[in-house]
Amino acid sequence: MHRSRSARRAAPFLRACALAALAVSALAGTAARAAYPERPITVVVPFPAGGINDTIARPVLQKLGEALGASIVVENRPGASGMIGSSVAARSAPDGYTLLLGAASTMAVVPQMNASAGYDPLKDLVPVGGIASVASILVTGKKDRYPDLKAVHAAAQAQPGQLTYGSAGTGTSQHMQMAQYNLERGLSMMHVPYRGGAPAMTDLVGGQIDLMMEPVATALPQIRGGKVHPLAISQKERSPLAPDVPTFAEAGVPEYLASTWFVLMAPAGMDAANLQMLSGKLMQVLADPAIVKALNERGVDPMPLPSQEMARYMRDEYALWGKVIKEAGIPQQ
Structure with missing residues (x-):
């Protein structure tokens, strides 16, 4: 069936309208994406x-x-x-x-x-x-007992399962990094989980636990305040923020690196x-x-x-x- 002349004349106009509608829709979609974020x-x-x-x-x-x-x-x-x-x-x-x-x-x-x-x-x-x-620093509140990493290893080997290390909770970086460290060194230490890093650090300072593998950012204030003693930092080079803290390599464990x-x-x-x-x-x-x-x-x-x-x-x-x-x-x- 042939279309009428008026229909044929209207077709280009209708196609133009359809294309314009598609363009507007596409622009609206783009604008919606570009508007993100519109609220907090x-x-x-x-x-x-x-x-x-x-x-x-x-x-x-x-x-x-x-x-x-x-x-x-x-x-x-x-x-x-x-x-x-x-x-x-x-x-x-x-x-x-x-x-x-x-x-x-x-x-x-x-x-x-x-x-x-x-x-x-x-x-x-x-x-x-x-x-x-962020790298970690192995710290202790018992400097006289554990002046360096060798003393820690000697005590852990002499008394398996007796040394304790704290953490902010099971599965946190403090826990897992020490678990990995003990696994790779063949050592056995007891994990003591806390409900957060602050109470764990309090007990470390008070001598209730022996060690913590603490992120540098939160270990530094305790170290600078003289509340804990640093044993080693878990990165390749010493930190300019704690230049006196040896790397694990310098402390006798060359292959150990860890970060959160x-x-x-x-x-x-x-x-x-x-x-x-x-x-x-x-x-x-x-x-x-x-x-x-x-x-x-x-x-x-x-x-x-x-x-x-x-x-x-x-x-x-x-x-x-x-x-x-x-x-x-x-x-x-």
């Missing part, structure tokens, strides 16, 4: 305020908020070795308005030790990007364009000389790994700590 972003920190997590998170997140033109609110949700806050964030809507400060413990250790963790860091969450890493890392996470399913934009902004912040200086002054190194690189890094760490958990015989919770 909440970053869940699954540990108490004032610890190493806050030390790292707050200067970086403040600068990230400025780069985004939006306010970022830090919400501390402690409990269950970080599982409570992490699971809350993982179950949040993937709209980019609830993010999570992840750490080596909550992203690579604790979920492998707890069947009831409530989240799978490799499936339920996606990295925005790496933030920072931190990452900004989002619920899986976040819009890919917004995720990449957010990752790019985070990388810009971590390249800012003022942020680098602020972190370095706290004994922390920036770890600017974009989303996909951080995802690969996390998978490797997940496998590493899964092996340590198994070989060290750490029981499931």
Whole structure:
């Protein structure tokens, strides 16, 4: 059937209208993505305020908020070795308005030790990007008894299972780094978990426990105050913030290196364009000389790994700590 002349004349106009509508729709979609963020972003920190997590998170997140033109609110949700806050964030809507400060413990250790963790860091969450890493210092409150690492090893070998080391909780960096250290050295020491790093440090200073593998950022004030005695730092070179503290290599253990890392996470399913934009902004912040200086002054190194690189890094760490958990015989919770 032939169309009428008026219909043929109307066809180009109708096609133009349809194309215009598609263009408007596409622009609307682009505008919607470009508008992110339109309201404050909440970053869940699954540990108490004032610890190493806050030390790292707050200067970086403040600068990230400025780069985004939006306010970022830090919400501390402690409990269950970080599982409570992490699971809350993982179950949040993937709209980019609830993010999570992840750490080596909550992203690579604790979920492998707890069947009831409530989240799978490799499936339920996606990295925005790496933030920072921090080495640890093995410290003791008993300088007269353990003046150096050789004295620690001698005591551990002479009295297996008698030396004690504290941690902020089962599966935290203090616990796992010492578990790995003992495993690799063939030593046996007793783990004493606490409900946070502060009470563990209090008992270390008071002599109730023997040792702690404490992140540099939180160990330094105790060292400078003369409350604890440093034995070795877990990085290749001495720290300019603690130049008198030998490396493990200098103390007689050349192969031992360890660090705690931190990452900004989002619920899986976040819009890919917004995720990449957010990752790019985070990388810009971590390249800012003022942020680098602020972190370095706290004994922390920036770890600017974009989303996909951080995802690969996390998978490797997940496998590493899964092996340590198994070989060290750490029981499931």
